[in-house]
Structure formats: C-alpha cells, structure tokens
Amino acid sequence: MTLSFNSLGLSEARIRHLEAMEFTVPTAIQAQAIPHLLCGRDVVGQAQTGTGKTAAFALPILDRIDVKLPAVQALILTPTRELAMQVGQAIRGFIDDRRLKVVTIYGGQAIDQQISRLERGAQIVVGTPGRVLDLLSRGDLKLDQLSWMVLDEADEMLNMGFIQDVEKILNQAPIERQTAFFSATMEPSVRKLVTKFLRSPITVTIEQPKTAPTRINQVAYMIPRGWTKARALQPILELEDPEAALIFVRTRKAAAELTSQLQAAGHSVDEYHGDLSQSQRERLLLRFRQRQVRWVVATDIAARGIHVDDLTHVINYDLPDSVENYVHRIGRTGRAGKEGTAISLVHSLDRRKLRDIEYHMRQRLEIVSIPTRAQIEARQIDKLQGQIREALVGERMASFLPIVAQLSEEYEPHAIAAAALQMAYDQTRPTWMRSNQDHVDEPPAYSGGGNGGGGNGGGSSKPKPVKRGKSVGSAGNQVSPSLDR
DNA sequence: AAAAAAC
Known part of the structure; x- marks a missing residue:
C-alpha cells in the first residue's frame, strides 16, 4: 500500500x-x-x-507553530555551519506563509546581521552550538517561548566536543517542550544519553540501522605493500574517472597536501576543511554544486548531511575513525534513487578497520586490486566508443560533416576518423600523462603522441575499418589497434 | 589523536 501525507494528520493547506x-x-x-x-x-x-x-521533523513543526507569535518557537541544532544553512534552506522550501520566518545562525560570519534578523522576529532558528550560545548570552536569542528542540545528526551532537554546549543550550530551554533527535546512526552508548534529554521518547527506526542504501556500490582497493596511498590513488582515479567525487582524508593538513598533488597533476579539485575561512568554505561548496570543480578533498566536516546533487563517487583516501562516519560519508552518494560508488583505500595496517566496517555494515566490501595500465586504457577506450555511438546518433554531428568533406580531398576517411579519435582520446587523459611519463608507475604500452611506433609487441592486426552508422554488437571490448598492447 | 564548533 502507498501512504499519502493525508493520512499522517498534517493540515490540508500543508498537503x-x-x-x-x-x-x-x-x-x-x-x-x-x-x-x-x-x-x-x-x-x-x-x-x-x-x-x-x-x-520528518520540519513538517509537523510548521503545522503546529504559531505564525502570529513573533518569538522563537523551534530551535534546530546541527554539527556544521553548512549543514545549518542547508537545513534552513530546506525548511524555507516547505513554507508558504510569509509571516513565518527562519533564521540561520552560525559562526565565521558577521554576527550583527544575524542579530538584526532575530530582532525582526523569527519563529524558527537553525544554528550551530557555539553561535547559539553566544547569542543566548548576549540576550539576542531567547528561548522562553520555545516549543520544539531538534538535534540533527543527534549522535554527533552528543559526542565529546559537542555535548557540553548542547547541554548548556538544552538547559536554557523550557522544560515544557517537545524534543526530537534525528540521525542515520546511533551507537548504543550514545543512545543511553538520549533518556537524559528526552521524556518517554518514541523510537522510530527504519530498516536495519547500520546498513547503507543498496544502490551504493562499495569497493575496497587493497594497497600493495611498499606503496603509498598517493601512488595508488592516481590509477584508481584514472580508471573510475569520477564526474563528481568527494575524497575524504583524516586531517586538514592531509586535505591541503593531497589537493596540491592532484592539482599539480592537472585535475579539477579543491580542498574543504575547517582551516578555510567561512566564505571560502561556502564558495567552494557552491562551485562544487555548480560543477565548476569536479572533486573535493575534505575532512569529516563534509561527512554528514551535506547534499550535492548526483555525486558519483565517495573516496575514503583515509578510512574514517568510526564506523558511524563511514556510513555518513558514503551516504553523500547514491541519493534520491541514484547509484553511487564508494571506494576505500585499504593499507595492510587498515585491515582491522575494514573488518569493523564490514561487521557493522553486515556486508562484505568488494575487494579489488589497483588497476593496471591495460585495464585503465581498456576502460577509457570503452568509454570513448560509447561516446562515439552517442555522437553518431546525435543532431550536432551533421554540422561537422563539411570539415570531413574538406579533409577527404587530402586524406582517407578512415585516417580522418582515426585522427579525430586520437584527439578525443588524448582529451580523456590528464595533461601530464600525455607529455611527461615520469609519474607513471607502469608506463602505458602506447607511448603517447601520434608517432606511430610505440607498440611493444602484441599481435598488431590490420586496422579495423571504421563502421558507418550503427555498429554490430560484437565490437564490444575491441581496442583500436594503434592503442593495443 | 583529529575534526567540528564562538569571539
């Protein structure tokens, strides 16, 4: 049976x-x-x-809140500033009454603006603990009319480092209030704390708590002994060629270092962590969401809640400290029914962590080894062939025919097509791979450029004719001869 | 031990 919002008790206007x-x-x-x-x-x-x-928590609050009362009636706490922004935006999206105001308050931003927004009267406040406490002590935020208190990412908010601030805030809220804790994870030890703050709570658990959405393909790459992760990452990135990836590391320093390395290799990538200014953080997230940056190297600041449309990959360059954070990290992908890939780099020293993750996830990760040059090239050629097939049935192809006509006065059509393919193929490879082979662990069989030669043995067959129109099935993995090993 | 979060 399919449920509707009608049966949940929400108002007609809301529905x-x-x-x-x-x-x-x-x-x-x-x-x-x-x-x-x-x-x-x-x-x-x-x-x-x-x-x-x-x-789930915003709709009932919106249904019950008093729009005529210009006082803070609901307070929602989040563990990061960007999450506060995101939750605030989401709630505004559910509102159709102009009298209802949501104010987002967090650190790293001018406090005056936040104060004046509060003074103009807001019924809902979303914020991070530090700034909330600051505004409470200044008397600019008052909770005497508070009816709802929500902890988003509740288990994180009850962790060391947050719990003291959260407790101070909860103590300043009226006892006669409704409290809700929401999260994807809830460790048993944390769950015990819940009774301290909630009054005879109902626990609503959906499906097995620790499992991730099945549409996330989880893979573990084993790092060979003596290899660094940096060395292993390069071929993995080449094979996967992620369109939009979040790469997690353990420390801010590691985020900055890995970002520099990847940028030096010509990748579209930037860093995201707590060492950046608030405006840098917000600008980066915007650029990432607008696809101006393909990859982001981040600390666990990005592990929870942050939503980026169609993130194709989450890469655990460093495994997370807790299994909970593994669940949250990989949950950045595979959203809204889409598929996603979660890759973990596993050193021999990390084996134990991997076992813990598998145990808690109640599922095995697919173990794979670092891709070889041949596998990478085969994947790239595969992709190129797919793109050619798409272009062949596309509308824009026709506009390039005059160029072919002109060139065919001098060259064979096959040669023209092959040259165009070479150009397209080179485009799929980072610049350093085409010019400078120093960084390559396992040199490609096909030594760049168009200088003919290069093929190290390998039964070089006669050039296959380029097919016109739709191709026959079997061409599958056939690699163009000049690129063959 | 690190990350996040106030000035």
Missing part, C-alpha cells in the same frame, strides 16, 4: 503545498515520525541517509 512541490508520498521515516510529533511526543528518529529526515 496542498507539498503537492505543489510534487511531494506526494512520504518516506518511511516521515510516515512513522510525523504522527508522533504531531501528537506532541518526543521522538528519536533513525533512518538511512537521504531519506528525508529534515521534512
């Missing part, structure tokens, strides 16, 4: 607004948490990443 946004079917966490929240119960909500937890 009409949701339908206008093309939200018609609630997710499991929404279907189960919303009725309890509407009844006034405290809730602990646990569901996989990317299953609409924000709406």
Whole structure:
C-alpha cells in the first residue's frame, strides 16, 4: 500500500503545498515520525541517509507553530555551519506563509546581521552550538517561548566536543517542550544519553540501522605493500574517472597536501576543511554544486548531511575513525534513487578497520586490486566508443560533416576518423600523462603522441575499418589497434 | 589523536 501525507494528520493547506512541490508520498521515516510529533511526543528518529529526515521533523513543526507569535518557537541544532544553512534552506522550501520566518545562525560570519534578523522576529532558528550560545548570552536569542528542540545528526551532537554546549543550550530551554533527535546512526552508548534529554521518547527506526542504501556500490582497493596511498590513488582515479567525487582524508593538513598533488597533476579539485575561512568554505561548496570543480578533498566536516546533487563517487583516501562516519560519508552518494560508488583505500595496517566496517555494515566490501595500465586504457577506450555511438546518433554531428568533406580531398576517411579519435582520446587523459611519463608507475604500452611506433609487441592486426552508422554488437571490448598492447 | 564548533 502507498501512504499519502493525508493520512499522517498534517493540515490540508500543508498537503496542498507539498503537492505543489510534487511531494506526494512520504518516506518511511516521515510516515512513522510525523504522527508522533504531531501528537506532541518526543521522538528519536533513525533512518538511512537521504531519506528525508529534515521534512520528518520540519513538517509537523510548521503545522503546529504559531505564525502570529513573533518569538522563537523551534530551535534546530546541527554539527556544521553548512549543514545549518542547508537545513534552513530546506525548511524555507516547505513554507508558504510569509509571516513565518527562519533564521540561520552560525559562526565565521558577521554576527550583527544575524542579530538584526532575530530582532525582526523569527519563529524558527537553525544554528550551530557555539553561535547559539553566544547569542543566548548576549540576550539576542531567547528561548522562553520555545516549543520544539531538534538535534540533527543527534549522535554527533552528543559526542565529546559537542555535548557540553548542547547541554548548556538544552538547559536554557523550557522544560515544557517537545524534543526530537534525528540521525542515520546511533551507537548504543550514545543512545543511553538520549533518556537524559528526552521524556518517554518514541523510537522510530527504519530498516536495519547500520546498513547503507543498496544502490551504493562499495569497493575496497587493497594497497600493495611498499606503496603509498598517493601512488595508488592516481590509477584508481584514472580508471573510475569520477564526474563528481568527494575524497575524504583524516586531517586538514592531509586535505591541503593531497589537493596540491592532484592539482599539480592537472585535475579539477579543491580542498574543504575547517582551516578555510567561512566564505571560502561556502564558495567552494557552491562551485562544487555548480560543477565548476569536479572533486573535493575534505575532512569529516563534509561527512554528514551535506547534499550535492548526483555525486558519483565517495573516496575514503583515509578510512574514517568510526564506523558511524563511514556510513555518513558514503551516504553523500547514491541519493534520491541514484547509484553511487564508494571506494576505500585499504593499507595492510587498515585491515582491522575494514573488518569493523564490514561487521557493522553486515556486508562484505568488494575487494579489488589497483588497476593496471591495460585495464585503465581498456576502460577509457570503452568509454570513448560509447561516446562515439552517442555522437553518431546525435543532431550536432551533421554540422561537422563539411570539415570531413574538406579533409577527404587530402586524406582517407578512415585516417580522418582515426585522427579525430586520437584527439578525443588524448582529451580523456590528464595533461601530464600525455607529455611527461615520469609519474607513471607502469608506463602505458602506447607511448603517447601520434608517432606511430610505440607498440611493444602484441599481435598488431590490420586496422579495423571504421563502421558507418550503427555498429554490430560484437565490437564490444575491441581496442583500436594503434592503442593495443 | 583529529575534526567540528564562538569571539
């Protein structure tokens, strides 16, 4: 049976607004948490990443909030500034009443603007603990009218480093309030803390708590002994050729270093961590979301909640410190029903961590070894062939025919096509690979350029004729002879 | 031990 928002107890106006946004079917966490929240119960909500937890707590709050009362009635805390921004934006998207205001408050930004927005009267505040406490002590934020308190990424908020601030904030909120904790993960030791802050909470758990969405293809690359991760990463990136990837490292320093290395190799990549200024952080996220940067090297600042459309890969260059963070990191991909790939680089010293992850995920990771040059080239040629087939049936191809006509006065059509392919193939490889072979561990069989030769043996066959129009199936993995090993 | 979070 398919549930609708109608049966959850939300108001007609809310449902009409949701339908206008093309939200018609609630997710499991929404279907189960919303009725309890509407009844006034405290809730602990646990569901996989990317299953609409924000709406699960925001919709009932919006339904019950007093729009005529210009006082803060709901406070939502998040562990990072960008997450606060994102949650604030999401809630604004659910609002159709101009009287209702959401203010986002976090550090690293001018406080005056945030104060004046609060003064103009906001019913909902989303923020990070430090700045919330700051504004509370200045008296610019008052919680005396607070009815709802939500911890997003609750287990992280109850961790050392956050718990003290969170406790201070909770202590300044009225006892007569509704509290909700939401996260994809909830370690048993953390779960015990929950009873300290919630009153007879209902726990809503969707599916097996520790498992990741199945549409995420999880792979572990074993690093050969004596190899550095940096050396192993290069061929992996070449094979996967990720369109949009988040590469996780353990420290800020490592993020800066790996970014420089990848940039020097000609990749479109930038760094994201707490050493950057707030404006740098926000600008980077914007560029990443707009596809102006293909890859981002980040610390666990990006592990939780951050949403980037169609992220194709999450790469654990360093394995995370906790299994929980593994779940959150890989949850950045495979969102909204899309597929995603999660790659972990595993050194022999990391074997134990890998076992822990597999145990907690209740599933094995696919173990693969570092791709060879031949595998990389085969994959690249495969991709090129696919692109050619697409171009052959596309509309724009016709506009290039005059060029072919002109060139065929001097050259054979096959030669023209092959030269065009060579150009296209070179485009798929980073610049340093074409010119300077020093960095290559395993030199490519086909030594760059168009100087003919290069083939080290390998039964070189007669050039295959280039097919006109649609091809026959069997051409599958056939590699163009000049590129053959 | 590191990361995040206030000035």
